[in-house]
Amino acid sequence: MSAPTVYDVAERSGVSIATVSRVYRTPDSVRAQTRERVLEAARELGYVPSGNARGLASRTTGVLGLCFPDYADPDAEADAENDSEAEDAAMLYSDQIIRGMERAARRHGYALLIAASLEGGPESLVAKVAGRVDGFAVLAQTVPTGDLDVISRRLPVVMLAGPREIDHLDHIVVANAAGERELARHLIEDHGLRRLAFVGGDPDSPDAEARFRGFRDACRDAGLPVPEAPDLRTGMMTRAEGARAAEALLDRGTERPDAVLFANDQMAVGALRALERRGVRVPEDIAVTGFDGIPLSRIVRPSLTTVRQPIRQLGEQAVELLVQRLADPSRTPVSLELPVSLARRSSCGCG
Amino acid sequence: MSAPTVYDVAERSGVSIATVSRVYRTPDSVRAQTRERVLEAARELGYVPSGNARGLASRTTGVLGLCFPDYADPDAEADAENDSEAEDAAMLYSDQIIRGMERAARRHGYALLIAASLEGGPESLVAKVAGRVDGFAVLAQTVPTGDLDVISRRLPVVMLAGPREIDHLDHIVVANAAGERELARHLIEDHGLRRLAFVGGDPDSPDAEARFRGFRDACRDAGLPVPEAPDLRTGMMTRAEGARAAEALLDRGTERPDAVLFANDQMAVGALRALERRGVRVPEDIAVTGFDGIPLSRIVRPSLTTVRQPIRQLGEQAVELLVQRLADPSRTPVSLELPVSLARRSSCGCG
DNA sequence: GTGAAAGCGCTAACAG
DNA sequence: CTGTTAGCGCTTTCAC
Numbered sequence: 001m002s003a004p005t006v007y008d009v010a011e012r013s014g015v016s017i018a019t020v021s022r023v024y025r026t027p028d029s030v031r032a033q034t035r036e037r038v039l040e041a042a043r044e045l046g047y048v049p050s051g052n053a054r055g056l057a058s059r060t061t062g063v064l065g066l067c068f069p070d071y072a073d074p075d076a077e078a079d080a081e082n083d084s085e086a087e088d089a090a091m092l093y094s095d096q097i098i099r100g101m102e103r104a105a106r107r108h109g110y111a112l113l114i115a116a117s118l119e120g121g122p123e124s125l126v127a128k129v130a131g132r133v134d135g136f137a138v139l140a141q142t143v144p145t146g147d148l149d150v151i152s153r154r155l156p157v158v159m160l161a162g163p164r165e166i167d168h169l170d171h172i173v174v175a176n177a178a179g180e181r182e183l184a185r186h187l188i189e190d191h192g193l194r195r196l197a198f199v200g201g202d203p204d205s206p207d208a209e210a211r212f213r214g215f216r217d218a219c220r221d222a223g224l225p226v227p228e229a230p231d232l233r234t235g236m237m238t239r240a241e242g243a244r245a246a247e248a249l250l251d252r253g254t255e256r257p258d259a260v261l262f263a264n265d266q267m268a269v270g271a272l273r274a275l276e277r278r279g280v281r282v283p284e285d286i287a288v289t290g291f292d293g294i295p296l297s298r299i300v301r302p303s304l305t306t307v308r309q310p311i312r313q314l315g316e317q318a319v320e321l322l323v324q325r326l327a328d329p330s331r332t333p334v335s336l337e338l339p340v341s342l343a344r345r346s347s348c349g350c351g
Numbered sequence: 352m353s354a355p356t357v358y359d360v361a362e363r364s365g366v367s368i369a370t371v372s373r374v375y376r377t378p379d380s381v382r383a384q385t386r387e388r389v390l391e392a393a394r395e396l397g398y399v400p401s402g403n404a405r406g407l408a409s410r411t412t413g414v415l416g417l418c419f420p421d422y423a424d425p426d427a428e429a430d431a432e433n434d435s436e437a438e439d440a441a442m443l444y445s446d447q448i449i450r451g452m453e454r455a456a457r458r459h460g461y462a463l464l465i466a467a468s469l470e471g472g473p474e475s476l477v478a479k480v481a482g483r484v485d486g487f488a489v490l491a492q493t494v495p496t497g498d499l500d501v502i503s504r505r506l507p508v509v510m511l512a513g514p515r516e517i518d519h520l521d522h523i524v525v526a527n528a529a530g531e532r533e534l535a536r537h538l539i540e541d542h543g544l545r546r547l548a549f550v551g552g553d554p555d556s557p558d559a560e561a562r563f564r565g566f567r568d569a570c571r572d573a574g575l576p577v578p579e580a581p582d583l584r585t586g587m588m589t590r591a592e593g594a595r596a597a598e599a600l601l602d603r604g605t606e607r608p609d610a611v612l613f614a615n616d617q618m619a620v621g622a623l624r625a626l627e628r629r630g631v632r633v634p635e636d637i638a639v640t641g642f643d644g645i646p647l648s649r650i651v652r653p654s655l656t657t658v659r660q661p662i663r664q665l666g667e668q669a670v671e672l673l674v675q676r677l678a679d680p681s682r683t684p685v686s687l688e689l690p691v692s693l694a695r696r697s698s699c700g701c702g
Numbered sequence: 703g704t705g706a707a708a709g710c711g712c713t714a715a716c717a718g
Numbered sequence: 719c720t721g722t723t724a725g726c727g728c729t730t731t732c733a734c
Contacts, residue, residue, distance in 0.1 A: 003505050005727050016705045021729060031703060046504035051482030052412065053727035055403030062479055063464065070457065079710045095446040102465060106421065111479055113414065114453060115462040127375075128413055131402030131482075153397035154354050299650055334696055356711050372713060382719060406709035409727045560719045 004045040013041035015310040023128060024049055055132075063111050064322055065129040065136030066101055066315075067143055068094045070116035093311060094139065095290075097160070098316025109325050110134070117142070123220065130155065135326055137318040140165075140206060155323040158318045162206045164335060168323040172314055172336045176207050176291075179307035179340035180214030183289055184261060188222045191349055193258035193287060197244045199271075200230030200310070201237040201263045208237065208263040211291055215261060231257075234267060242267025243274035250278060258287060260347070265290035265297045265306055272300055272347065293343055301348030310338050355396040364392035368443050375400050390515035406483075414462050415673055416480040416487030416492055417452055417666075419445045421467035444643075444662060445490065448511070451666025452488065457675050461485070468493070481506065486677055488669040491516075491557060507676040509669045513557045515686060521672040523665055523687045527558050527642075530658035530691035531565030532572070535612060536641055537693060539573045542700055544638060548620075550596045551581030551614045552588040559588065559614040562642055566612060582608075585618060594625035595619025597639075601629060609638060610699070616641035616648045616657055622650055625697065634700040644694055653697030 006017040023038045115125040130151045140162020164171040187193045200241045201208035234241035262268040268290030293308030343349035357368040374389045396576040466476040491513020518575045585592035603653035613619040619641030644659030695701035
């Protein structure tokens with residue numbers, strides 16, 4: 001007793017398999033009465049059309065995909081209290097992209113296939129995704145460029161939030177540098193702060209590096225000394241590391257900075273807590289800023305001045321580009337930069 | 352120029368299609384040198400194995416699915432500032448399930464296909480998902496029971512967080528009633544509070560209703576009057592509605608309650624803000640509690656006493672059940688109840 | 703409006 | 719270790 005097929009349904013309802021197929025694809029092209037007979041038979045049999053067979057025959061899947069990095073080890077049985085902060089941070093980002101893509105995909109009648117993986121090769125999840133979708137988005141640094149190179153010759157791929165890596169891909173970034181630059185300009189010009197410190201992340205993070213570049217640009221613009229490198233770097237850009245960074249900055253022999261710009265909100269929030277513990281007032285004694293605009297940033301006290309990143313839009317735009325390219329495969333590759341916006345809140349003295 | 356197939360790769364590398372297939376399925380069963388030739392040809396051609404063809408031939412997809420309700424209208428172009436709270440609340444829940452499922456699925460070598468939809472019928476996303484996965488999970492009240500009935504006869508379906516609806520399905524709920532009962536018991540016995548108010552949600556929400564039942568149980572246990580219905584109900588259980596509910600409770604002619612139990616954290620957080628604006632102190636003047644254990648609950652001031660719901664585990668367990676049933680289709684349907692835990696924090700006076 | 707026939711690209715025995 | 723041969727269940731012309 002295997003799963004019923006079009007043949008079973010056709011036989012039971014006394015029509016041909018072509019008609020059964022039509023009932024599911026273009027119901028209106030079948031006489032109402034015939035259609036009902038077919039549907040009835042399908043119900044009785046427990047018929048579910050095979051997406052695989054459909055896809056094979058029609059050469060489309062109706063599915064878009066997303067590959068994102070597997071920050072968290074799937075085998076780490078983290079219980080509720082024990083969730084690492086890295087995990088929280090990752091969640092905020094990829095979850096929002098997923099949500100954005102899912103929503104846009106649905107609007108276009110697509111489902112979304114997601115898989116996290118850093119590995120490549122013939123057996124990887126990436127390969128599985130690539131083989132089962134009409135097109136997909138990739139978060140930067142997720143899929144080996146070699147694999148992507150091969151895959152992107154056969155179906156639309158859009159690269160998100162990082163270097164484009166491959167010329168013929170569509171590609172979306174957020175205005176990291178411009179945002180950080182505007183943020184620093186605000187601190188310098190509007191608040192008159194001069195001694196700014198920047199806390200970066202992993203040098204391999206294109207986002208964090210771009211933000212640092214923006215910071216440097218602002219320093220240059222203002223005639224301030226332009227640092228070669230961030231005052232400090234953290235590895236995972238977590239709250240805990242932000243807290244540690246804040247303390248390190250305070251304990252440093254040199255004069256305390258007027259403001260600390262963190263490469264993301266998570267670190268800035270951690271720093272807020274650490275400074276509170278140390279009795280350092282924000283923003284009176286020191287201004288603190290983040291980047292991303294996570295929900296948490298407007299909830300913490302003082303509320304965090306940050307740069308809002310349209311992460312969900314990133315996902316939505318990714319789908320739009322995929323849909324466009326599916327409609328016109330010859331379209332010239334585009335590279336979008338999504339605008340960010342400054343959220344002036346309490347932690348810089350605007351609250 | 353259509354996409355290259357095993358035939359193209361086979362021809363170019365001078366082997367049979369079976370060998371090409373083996374290279375992708377069981378690389379070790381092919382001589383290293385042969386394998387390299389094949390992979391090389393594949394690279395040159397831009398070959399990507401067709402998941403559809405694979406699935407058709409092997410009768411498995413390597414994909415698990417999730418269907419969840421589409422709380423938010425995909426056409427609502429919400430910008431960053433404009434995001435509705437309903438959206439935020441929904442996000443917290445389904446995103447965590449997605450994350451849990453994705454992680455567990457990955458552990459078992461599966462990718463995850465997600466689709467949100469409330470509609471049924473032959474053309475629905477549900478049907479698409481069902482046809483493209485080896486099994487899938489459904490959030491309660493997402494898929495019409497009739498559709499599910501047909502589908503679940505052909506592949507494993509696990510029902511999440513609601514009534515099982517169909518006998519032969521596996522099914523997971525969290526201990527809503529027991530959790531709320533324990534929470535109320537804590538307020539009554541440990542804090543000596545007697546006048547408790549309960550703010551519920553939509554009567555169609557099985558979760559909210561189960562929590563109310565737990566509340567009643569606790570009242571009964573303690574010999575307090577047992578209310579017929581929640582003191583108040585809100586539709587979407589959002590922060591804004593929680594705030595309104597708190598004000599309504601204050602403005603009510605009757606004596607102010609000692610404690611307000613909200614059916615979820617979102618409402619409780621909103622209430623916290625409203626009470627602060629009104630100059631009502633929490634927990635001194637009134638205790639406030641939530642349910643869910645969202646991240647926000649431990650960040651707000653005062654931190655929120657709540658019942659932690661293992662949402663992510665819900666997703667992980669769903670995958671485990673699917674994998675089990677895939678391994679043994681004749682296994683008796685199970686119904687799991689995941690334990691919840693009380694988080695005693697400041698808003699009830701424990702902080 | 704409906705049917706017949708020919709694949710879609712791969713896996714799965716079975717040989718060798 | 720490798721090749722041959724059948725399908726897997728549907729969509730798609732092209733007829734009727």
